[in-house]
Amino acid sequence: MAHAVEKHPVTGIPANPEKATLEGKNKYVAFWFFLGGETVLFASLFGTYVGLLNSGAPEELRSYNIFEMELVFIMTMLLLTSSLTSVLAMMNMKANNPGRMKLWLIVTLLLGAGFLGAEIYEFIHYYHIGHTFTSSAFGSAFYTLVGFHGAHVTFGLLWITTLLIRNWNRPIDVYNAPKFYVSSLYWHFIDVVWVFIFSIVYLLGMVN
Amino acid sequence: MEKRVMNESHKQLELEVKAESKREYQLQLISFAMMILLTFVAFGAVYAELMPVWAAGGFLIILAVIQVFLQLYIFMHMNNRGNTWIVVMMWLGIFVAIITVAALRLLIW
Amino acid sequence: MQQSRKYNGIMDWITTVDHKKIGILYLFSGIFFLLLGGIEALLIRWQLVKPMNDFVSGETFNQLITMHGTTMIFLAAMPMLFGFMNAVVPLQIGARDVAFPFINSLGFWLFFFGGVMLNLSWFFGAAPNAGWTAYAPLSTQPEATGVDFYTLGLQISGFGSLMAGINFLVTILNMRAPGMKLMRMPLFTWTTFVASALIVFAFPPLTVGLFMLMFERLFGAAYFDPALGGNVVIWEHLFWIFGHPEVYILILPAFGIFSEIIPTFSRKRLFGYTTMVFATMLIGFLGFMVWVHHMFTVGLGPVANSIFAVATMAIAVPTGVKIFNWLFTLWGGQIKFNVAMLYSVAFIPSFLVGGMTGVMLSVAPADYQYHDSYFVVAHFHYVIVGGVVYGLFAGLYYWFPLMFGKALSEKLGYWQFWLFFIGFHLTFFPQHFLGLFGMPRRVFTYLDGQGWDTLNMLSTIGAFFMGVSTIVLLIAVVKAFLSKDRVKPDHWGDGRTLEWTLPVPTPEYNFAQTPLVKGLDTFWLEKMAGNKRVSVAEEVSDIHMPNNSLIPFFMSLGLFIAGLGAIFQMDNTVVGWSLIGFGLAMTFVSMFLRSWIDDHGYYIPKSQVEADLKAIREKGEQ
Amino acid sequence: MMMFAVLLSGCGQEGLSALKPMGEGAELQLRIILISLAIMLFVLIIVSVIYVYVLMKFRRKDESIPKQVEGSSTLEMIWTVVPIILLIILAVPTITTTVELAKAKEAKKEEEINVTANLYWWEFEYPEAGVVTGQELVIPVGKRVGINLTSKDVIHSFWVPALSGKTDTNPGLDNEMWLHANEPGTYYGKCAELCGPSHALMDFKVIALEQEEYDQWLADMKAKQDENGEKLVADNTNLTTGEEVYVQSCLSCHGGGKVAPSLTNFGDREWLAGYLENNEDNLKEWIRDPQEKKQGALMPGFNEGQISNEELDALVDFLYEQKID
Numbered sequence A: 001m002a003h004a005v006e007k008h009p010v011t012g013i014p015a016n017p018e019k020a021t022l023e024g025k026n027k028y029v030a031f032w033f034f035l036g037g038e039t040v041l042f043a044s045l046f047g048t049y050v051g052l053l054n055s056g057a058p059e060e061l062r063s064y065n066i067f068e069m070e071l072v073f074i075m076t077m078l079l080l081t082s083s084l085t086s087v088l089a090m091m092n093m094k095a096n097n098p099g100r101m102k103l104w105l106i107v108t109l110l111l112g113a114g115f116l117g118a119e120i121y122e123f124i125h126y127y128h129i130g131h132t133f134t135s136s137a138f139g140s141a142f143y144t145l146v147g148f149h150g151a152h153v154t155f156g157l158l159w160i161t162t163l164l165i166r167n168w169n170r171p172i173d174v175y176n177a178p179k180f181y182v183s184s185l186y187w188h189f190i191d192v193v194w195v196f197i198f199s200i201v202y203l204l205g206m207v208n
Numbered sequence B: 001m002e003k004r005v006m007n008e009s010h011k012q013l014e015l016e017v018k019a020e021s022k023r024e025y026q027l028q029l030i031s032f033a034m035m036i037l038l039t040f041v042a043f044g045a046v047y048a049e050l051m052p053v054w055a056a057g058g059f060l061i062i063l064a065v066i067q068v069f070l071q072l073y074i075f076m077h078m079n080n081r082g083n084t085w086i087v088v089m090m091w092l093g094i095f096v097a098i099i100t101v102a103a104l105r106l107l108i109w
Numbered sequence C: 001m002q003q004s005r006k007y008n009g010i011m012d013w014i015t016t017v018d019h020k021k022i023g024i025l026y027l028f029s030g031i032f033f034l035l036l037g038g039i040e041a042l043l044i045r046w047q048l049v050k051p052m053n054d055f056v057s058g059e060t061f062n063q064l065i066t067m068h069g070t071t072m073i074f075l076a077a078m079p080m081l082f083g084f085m086n087a088v089v090p091l092q093i094g095a096r097d098v099a100f101p102f103i104n105s106l107g108f109w110l111f112f113f114g115g116v117m118l119n120l121s122w123f124f125g126a127a128p129n130a131g132w133t134a135y136a137p138l139s140t141q142p143e144a145t146g147v148d149f150y151t152l153g154l155q156i157s158g159f160g161s162l163m164a165g166i167n168f169l170v171t172i173l174n175m176r177a178p179g180m181k182l183m184r185m186p187l188f189t190w191t192t193f194v195a196s197a198l199i200v201f202a203f204p205p206l207t208v209g210l211f212m213l214m215f216e217r218l219f220g221a222a223y224f225d226p227a228l229g230g231n232v233v234i235w236e237h238l239f240w241i242f243g244h245p246e247v248y249i250l251i252l253p254a255f256g257i258f259s260e261i262i263p264t265f266s267r268k269r270l271f272g273y274t275t276m277v278f279a280t281m282l283i284g285f286l287g288f289m290v291w292v293h294h295m296f297t298v299g300l301g302p303v304a305n306s307i308f309a310v311a312t313m314a315i316a317v318p319t320g321v322k323i324f325n326w327l328f329t330l331w332g333g334q335i336k337f338n339v340a341m342l343y344s345v346a347f348i349p350s351f352l353v354g355g356m357t358g359v360m361l362s363v364a365p366a367d368y369q370y371h372d373s374y375f376v377v378a379h380f381h382y383v384i385v386g387g388v389v390y391g392l393f394a395g396l397y398y399w400f401p402l403m404f405g406k407a408l409s410e411k412l413g414y415w416q417f418w419l420f421f422i423g424f425h426l427t428f429f430p431q432h433f434l435g436l437f438g439m440p441r442r443v444f445t446y447l448d449g450q451g452w453d454t455l456n457m458l459s460t461i462g463a464f465f466m467g468v469s470t471i472v473l474l475i476a477v478v479k480a481f482l483s484k485d486r487v488k489p490d491h492w493g494d495g496r497t498l499e500w501t502l503p504v505p506t507p508e509y510n511f512a513q514t515p516l517v518k519g520l521d522t523f524w525l526e527k528m529a530g531n532k533r534v535s536v537a538e539e540v541s542d543i544h545m546p547n548n549s550l551i552p553f554f555m556s557l558g559l560f561i562a563g564l565g566a567i568f569q570m571d572n573t574v575v576g577w578s579l580i581g582f583g584l585a586m587t588f589v590s591m592f593l594r595s596w597i598d599d600h601g602y603y604i605p606k607s608q609v610e611a612d613l614k615a616i617r618e619k620g621e622q
Numbered sequence D: 001m002m003m004f005a006v007l008l009s010g011c012g013q014e015g016l017s018a019l020k021p022m023g024e025g026a027e028l029q030l031r032i033i034l035i036s037l038a039i040m041l042f043v044l045i046i047v048s049v050i051y052v053y054v055l056m057k058f059r060r061k062d063e064s065i066p067k068q069v070e071g072s073s074t075l076e077m078i079w080t081v082v083p084i085i086l087l088i089i090l091a092v093p094t095i096t097t098t099v100e101l102a103k104a105k106e107a108k109k110e111e112e113i114n115v116t117a118n119l120y121w122w123e124f125e126y127p128e129a130g131v132v133t134g135q136e137l138v139i140p141v142g143k144r145v146g147i148n149l150t151s152k153d154v155i156h157s158f159w160v161p162a163l164s165g166k167t168d169t170n171p172g173l174d175n176e177m178w179l180h181a182n183e184p185g186t187y188y189g190k191c192a193e194l195c196g197p198s199h200a201l202m203d204f205k206v207i208a209l210e211q212e213e214y215d216q217w218l219a220d221m222k223a224k225q226d227e228n229g230e231k232l233v234a235d236n237t238n239l240t241t242g243e244e245v246y247v248q249s250c251l252s253c254h255g256g257g258k259v260a261p262s263l264t265n266f267g268d269r270e271w272l273a274g275y276l277e278n279n280e281d282n283l284k285e286w287i288r289d290p291q292e293k294k295q296g297a298l299m300p301g302f303n304e305g306q307i308s309n310e311e312l313d314a315l316v317d318f319l320y321e322q323k324i325d
């Protein structure tokens, strides 16, 4: 497989190492299709959420009384920036700069971990004021949607960490580039979902 | 002599690669700046209570949609050459997603 | 270069990543579940043979129908179709394997353990009893513990289906032999492609719905609990947004099978190939816009009902195009009636009746009468049995020689066909009238004197005809395995597509040399041009192969154990949560190992391939 | 089409079959069933003719290779356009009928009844008159009666095939429909959504009365329920044995808006528990062990320790006295 691939004279690896081999291309396409499915998955969660918005919750536990803008804004910035750093990592991967790729990936991980920490803090806060998974249909729908997203973030962190450790001492090649690349697609998708979460769940929820 | 030509053309290539990657870099940065901007507008509008309630939904969703397309098309390069089927499948996914949300919003009383 | 990792015997089957073997695994697991679901059907029919029968209780009856429907759809029909897709599609497109052999194996084991999980419920006190549709809040009643097995079993096997779907999509897009343009692909490959796309979009709503049902049952969430602001219609939407495309996931590959068999035994190319392809896509697309026709009586209002009624009717158009194209493929052909062809020909009128009752159901105001009555039961068995099951049987007779190197007895096959054909119509035709005479479905019994007795009796007799027919089929399969007659390549002599160019048994790398495809039905074209062999696109060379792996088995087993744990934590928290922890750990460690250990596969050396080729040619087989 | 109408309506049980409509709703529905059936038969005949011809004519006779036909755009055009036309013909009455059947609001102005489904029994409330009854829905003939539907527990579905198609009763949500009967009579009703082990036994009856009789019935019911509330017993002093048992054992559950059906007119009812003949033996067996007759029923059984045989006799007598005429 690898022998058929033409290397770029400057970078020393193929121009698009993530899809230079058939295996890589398969992975790339398959992962996009998977994201197509994930789109519908999150749509189902969003649909349920908007269907049950504030349903069954007492006035003081309704969206416009519990959501706080500051925290959501910080979380949004963290995740949005991590999407950019993930792009930078991939650009460095294509340019065959393993060092800088790793650096940007670590930054991505840190930002993601910060996001996750903030989310956990947020959930604990809600728990204390009585907005829980079982307190109302609204609570169930909220935690399911946002929690599914949080679970995706967690999985993404674990995945990228594993990739980093495994390939720490290896050069970038057509075998590991697709792995890095699809994990970064995954990470962007997490951000895509978050954009809708902050717009529809939080901001719209605050508008009353 | 030959070697020098080789070197020359290699340098040329290197320059091209650099320029290309710079263009790419700028594109990504610009789109990031736009995302940040859109986010600020969304948060700001809600914070300052600039919109009437009925218009908020549409407005926020439009901003979100623009931002998401920046992600998909620029950060994720969905539109790359050879990605026809990827684009088709993503759009079908978006289509199913829209009718799903619409149904769960409109058809449950 | 790495060495190949090989196992023998049962370990070979557990670790295999060869699509041909995985196809066989799917096929036989599917047949096994078909028998289970069939036995459940016979018990259902036996209970209904006469009014006020007390063969089983209402509770047991509800478990029987739920398990019958769920088993048949998820564990029999879909897996058997996956079996044929695996066995045939890579061969039809001239590929050496699917795009993701490892994922392929994982998909199978997830399905398998999901199926086992679902059926374990019989041994743990109670099977799910809320219908295959599991409407909340019936399904969220605390005492309906069987539903836990439903949510987790379907969840696990659903992941398997999603993986299989993505795998086929990528295989078909990326793995085609040179010259195999999209519009030269055999129809079975096309329908597999579209059905796979439907899987990718239809299963996520089910996944979400099942998660919600599970969270509500096990962890006290309240999506469907009106007391806490929940809404019971949400589950119905999620289920049917999945459920309607699901029926096309079943029927489209069956259409594909008929589109292979009918041209083959008419010796004519498929009439209107291009429209057939577009009709398939259109059916798939429209399939996402009609789910509310299962919910006409829910009370969504006249506007929603009218829109979805008309959208539903629209599907009749592309389906009709297909029916007529098949008829005109037969027109002017040289029709040979073997068993595979008999099933294909019998399919047309049977499915037509089912499709027509489908359009009648789509008339919303009329559906207020039909809904949840035996008329619906009649409709969907006409399309599912008369369409999907006929397709599976046809495919079985048609591809059995390819998959196993032996042929099923045609003589037994005729018996099997006629018994099934008669039994099928006898069972389900009277049910149309039962529905119109006011008999609701899912009733465990009925009072005397409502005018339903004779028709129910006929229906039960018919079911037993099908039972006998199934036994004949089993005999035919066993007989074929015991027989010593091996078949030659192109067993039917009329083969048109690439799978028939291969030697039997097919070597693990399928094609010694990747074929060069020259048009639609390339094998037929070559035959007509007087060539014995299809052209090839490459020299003989080393062939790269994936390694067998135990990881998929353990990944699935882990989820299975965690699922059981989730169910048990209701009764015994400690045992339950330790099982959850242990199972998830097994899955995650397996996933971790998969990404940690590099697996580059191995190469079959050129010399080996050449030797195989020589041996085959000496036998004069190719 | 006429022939088929005759053929079909020849079958099925009077008062139950959707093919023998006894009210406007079912008539509208049968009409559109027949329209769609006619279109389907037209298609069936065309396909059958081609099918039979092809199978007779083109059996394999020799080993020759037939002409490989690619397709025909004319033909394919025909079998795309003709079905579209047929479906448009079908879609128009579909929409108009859907709209007609949805006119519950107007009907409600005339007459309004609330239907509440419960695990295996039905409650019918006449909000105007303030009357509650169970298992047997009494309606006036000759006009559309507006019906509100909901459920107390799981989803059920309200179906009276001879009068009209079904509408689901969803817990936590309200639905509406209208019901119309041409003539006085008894019509069979079914629960049409799986609701548990005794789903099959959740039958009810619709009794259509002439307007005057209906008014009379309603007035009598009202009188009785007004006078005694839902208690059936005047006061707590001087109770007969039957009354006493009733007050002790039954009252906490039975009655309008409670968890079990009102018994105000129990003695008039032809059926017990919706599907059994309403006689003493059945009633006694029912009180002793309801689950035996309806698996999953919520009513507890009363053994001899709780209600002795004599008390049971008295209770049964008392219950059969509960009549309104």
Ligand code: HEA
Binding pocket: C133, C247, C248, C250, C251, C293, C294, C312, C313, C315, C316, C317, C319, C320, C321, C323, C351, C352, C354, C355, C356, C357, C358, C359, C361, C362, C363, C367, C370, C371, C372, C376, C379, C380, C383, C384, C387, C388, D040, D043, D047, D082, D083, D084, D086, D087
């Ligand atoms: C393989 C499975 C399969 C297939 C292919 C279909 C095909 C169709 N189905 Fe069916 N359906 C089911 C499986 C299937 N269905 C199941 C399992 C249920 C019940 C689930 C449950 O509740 O448990 C169900 C229920 C169901 C309902 C809900 C009934 C109810 O519960 O009240 C409806 C309503 O519209 C419906 C409609 C249709 C239609 C219009 C088609 C169409 O696709 C049919 C199209 C085909 C034709 C029409 C024939 C050929 C066409 C021509 C020759 C052209 C000319 C024709 C005309 C102009 C009419 N189906």
Ligand code: HEA
Binding pocket: C034, C035, C037, C038, C039, C041, C042, C044, C045, C065, C066, C068, C069, C070, C072, C073, C076, C077, C130, C131, C132, C133, C377, C381, C384, C385, C388, C389, C427, C441, C442, C443, C444, C463, C466, C467, C468, C470, C471, C474
């Ligand atoms: C792929 C789908 C599929 C298939 C193939 C079938 C096949 C059959 N179905 Fe099923 N059916 C459904 C899907 C399917 N069904 C669904 C989804 C429901 C709805 C469930 C619900 O309401 O939730 C349903 C409901 C359903 C009902 C209605 C129950 C009710 O509402 O109360 C009935 C009743 O007659 C029925 C009958 C049959 C019969 C007689 C067959 C026959 O065709 C079966 C023929 C097969 C056999 C008879 C096998 C015999 C096996 C042997 C003889 C074993 C030999 C033994 C060994 C050697 C081990 N089915």
Ligand SMILES: [Cu+2]
Binding pocket: C243, C244, C247, C290, C291, C293, C294
């Ligand atoms: Cu459907």
